[in-house]
Amino acid sequence: MNPAETTTQLGQPNATAILFFLIFVGITLAITYWAARKTKTTSEFFAAGGGVSAAQNGFALAGDYMSAASFLGIAGLVATSGFDGLIYSVGWLVGWPVVTFLIAEPLRNLGKYTFADVVAYRLKQTPVRLSAAVGTLTVVSFYLIAQMVGAGNLIHLLFGLSYEMAVIIVGAVMILYVLFGGMIATTWVQIVKAVLLLAGATGLAGMVLSKFGFSPLRLFNEAATQYGAEVLAPGKLVNNPLEAISLGVALMFGTAGLPHILMRFYTVPDAKAARSSVFYATGLIGYFYLVTFILGFGASVLVGRQAITSVDKGGNMAAPMLAEVVGGTGFLGFISAVAFATILAVVAGLTLSGAAALSHDLWSSVVRKGQAPEAEQLKVARLASLFLGVLAIILGVAFKGQNVAFMVGLAFAIAASANFPALLLSMAWKKFTTNGAVASMLTGAISSVLFILLSPTVQVDLLGNTSALFPLRNPGVITIPLAFIVGAAVSLLFPEHDSAARFAEVKHRMHVGAPQPAPAVAAVAAKPADGPSRPAATGSEAKA
Amino acid sequence: MSTNPNEEALEALAAARWRVAGVLTVTTLVAYLGFILLVAFNKPLMGQQLVPGLSIGILLGALVIVTAWALTGIYMLWANGKYDRALHQLRGGK
Numbered sequence: 001m002n003p004a005e006t007t008t009q010l011g012q013p014n015a016t017a018i019l020f021f022l023i024f025v026g027i028t029l030a031i032t033y034w035a036a037r038k039t040k041t042t043s044e045f046f047a048a049g050g051g052v053s054a055a056q057n058g059f060a061l062a063g064d065y066m067s068a069a070s071f072l073g074i075a076g077l078v079a080t081s082g083f084d085g086l087i088y089s090v091g092w093l094v095g096w097p098v099v100t101f102l103i104a105e106p107l108r109n110l111g112k113y114t115f116a117d118v119v120a121y122r123l124k125q126t127p128v129r130l131s132a133a134v135g136t137l138t139v140v141s142f143y144l145i146a147q148m149v150g151a152g153n154l155i156h157l158l159f160g161l162s163y164e165m166a167v168i169i170v171g172a173v174m175i176l177y178v179l180f181g182g183m184i185a186t187t188w189v190q191i192v193k194a195v196l197l198l199a200g201a202t203g204l205a206g207m208v209l210s211k212f213g214f215s216p217l218r219l220f221n222e223a224a225t226q227y228g229a230e231v232l233a234p235g236k237l238v239n240n241p242l243e244a245i246s247l248g249v250a251l252m253f254g255t256a257g258l259p260h261i262l263m264r265f266y267t268v269p270d271a272k273a274a275r276s277s278v279f280y281a282t283g284l285i286g287y288f289y290l291v292t293f294i295l296g297f298g299a300s301v302l303v304g305r306q307a308i309t310s311v312d313k314g315g316n317m318a319a320p321m322l323a324e325v326v327g328g329t330g331f332l333g334f335i336s337a338v339a340f341a342t343i344l345a346v347v348a349g350l351t352l353s354g355a356a357a358l359s360h361d362l363w364s365s366v367v368r369k370g371q372a373p374e375a376e377q378l379k380v381a382r383l384a385s386l387f388l389g390v391l392a393i394i395l396g397v398a399f400k401g402q403n404v405a406f407m408v409g410l411a412f413a414i415a416a417s418a419n420f421p422a423l424l425l426s427m428a429w430k431k432f433t434t435n436g437a438v439a440s441m442l443t444g445a446i447s448s449v450l451f452i453l454l455s456p457t458v459q460v461d462l463l464g465n466t467s468a469l470f471p472l473r474n475p476g477v478i479t480i481p482l483a484f485i486v487g488a489a490v491s492l493l494f495p496e497h498d499s500a501a502r503f504a505e506v507k508h509r510m511h512v513g514a515p516q517p518a519p520a521v522a523a524v525a526a527k528p529a530d531g532p533s534r535p536a537a538t539g540s541e542a543k544a
Numbered sequence: 545m546s547t548n549p550n551e552e553a554l555e556a557l558a559a560a561r562w563r564v565a566g567v568l569t570v571t572t573l574v575a576y577l578g579f580i581l582l583v584a585f586n587k588p589l590m591g592q593q594l595v596p597g598l599s600i601g602i603l604l605g606a607l608v609i610v611t612a613w614a615l616t617g618i619y620m621l622w623a624n625g626k627y628d629r630a631l632h633q634l635r636g637g638k
Contacts, residue, residue, distance in 0.1 A: 087583060090579060100620075233588075234587045
């Protein structure tokens with residue numbers, strides 16, 4: 001229990017880490033090979049043919065969401081400042097109930113591959129899809145940059161590989177998954193990763209707690225004894241209440257606007273499976289955050305704050321170092337490999353959702369007006385994935401050494417302001433119009449980017465100015481209501497008769513599903529919407 | 545496609561779903577913002593230890609996480625039961 005001199009193997013080429021990583025890549029590439037042979041249609045490429053069960057999708061959603069940033073970052077934040085890490089955990093979790101209540105089922109019943117399917121359902125295709133693609137691609141780009149730069153840094157620290165090498169390996173393996181295995185491979189990569197991450201974190205927490213009579217409270221108390229009682233109380237993270245609420249609403253509604261999360265609801269057979277899968281995912285993610293909290297305190301007590309911050313100022317290495325202290329080099333290797341796998345899986349999901357916006361929204365719907373034959377759609381989908389994968393590598397290398405942590409917050413703010421309001425209004429408000437949707441999405445996207453550029457995060461932290469024009473670090477509390485108000489005002493000013501007239505159809509389909517194959521938009525063949533979930537590839541009729 | 549009383553029943557069911565969803569969303573929002581505001585305004589309270597090692601802040605944070613999950617569970621029970629049964633009937637028991 002003495003946190004003194006720990007010599008760490010961290011950053012040395014670690015045989016166990018490399019072995020575990022190779023096993024993970026081997027297994028996931030085998031899955032990709034298997035998935036590639038089942039991926040013959042666009043529906044299989046983007047939605048796994050609707051054949052993913054609720055439990056599988058629950059794990060896959062959790063896999064998409066539990067990034068290395070939340071595993072290593074929150075553990076590090078708790079290790080270095082105690083309670084404050086919990087504030088992030090709570091914020092990242094409370095978006096999931098919102099997804100369950102407001103988004104999952106209508107999305108499943110109304111759309112096909114992207115959230116723009118839902119917004120554009122009764123509106124004019126071209127303008128809506130163009131603006132939705134802007135929202136999706138900005139969210140995906142910022143999130144990808146943050147992940148790739150994080151990947152390069154972490155892998156450099158964990159394995160001692162060069163930054164560029166790490167970015168290229170992550171990009172190349174991820175391209176293989178997405179390009180050949182599409183959503184089927186991506187889903188299974190997420191499931192494998194989620195199971196590994198949960199198992200790794202649980203094992204690590206178990207080993208930590210075994211030193212404290214399996215009582216988290218004894219561990220917390222030990223931390224309070226070592227570092228003072230303030231580790232159990234809120235610290236510097238939240239001071240300005242408006243700031244806190246702004247971050248809070250962006251995290252809460254951002255989850256409901258993240259393209260790679262929304263896309264997962266098309267992989268299940270029906271609305272019932274969609275709602276059940278979010279229940280599983282919320283449980284898994286909540287459990288994971290609680291375990292991470294224990295890991296953070298474990299690291300501060302067993303590894304020591306000084307040792308942690310001497311390796312990485314941000315504290316990101318707390319969890320791997322803890323693994324080494326309680327489980328030796330072998331366990332360090334395992335946890336490092338899990339962190340690597342985690343990054344790979346998240347970027348795969350992001351790339352696939354970006355590819356869907358490019359090929360399904362922009363190419364098939366806007367350029368080809370829905371006339372593109374199946375083979376062409378699939379080819380464009382693969383090209384788009386390849387393009388985004390290469391772009392991710394280039395961006396990862398280009399942003400080397402930059403402080404990109406704010407980009408995750410930016411991605412959430414854009415998702416919450418550009419995507420979520422338009423999505424909700426299109427499902428719930430009869431008088432919503434094409435102009436309203438376009439105005440809402442563009443206002444949300446542009447105002448979030450603008451306010452963040454003017455915020456202290458960029459002006460003070462990044463550019464070194466003494467003050468910023470816009471006081472809040474996260475603009476959510478302004479931009480989310482703004483997107484709703486602009487969307488509603490423009491819709492009321494320029495009514496659109498067709499859109500209101502087709503609302504009954506939207507409402508019917510949103511709740512009942514698509515019992516008869518509706519023309520051109522039906523994603524699933526006529527079958528009872530509450531039928532049992534089926535394993536993989538329910539039918540080749542699934543394409544529209 | 546469907547007769548008028550059927551459409552009306554669907555209308556009522558749709559309204560019921562939005563109502564349940566709305567109430568649960570607001571509940572989540574209140575629980576979460578309540579937690580954040582306590583963190584922002586009453587740090588001493590949040591730091592008070594109920595038993596050694598367990599501060600009110602940690603307890604409330606963990607409770608918000610568990611509550612969020614429980615609320616999705618409540619929604620799922622309602623939707624899988626009452627809501628799905630009603631939908632089933634609307635579709636003519638098929």
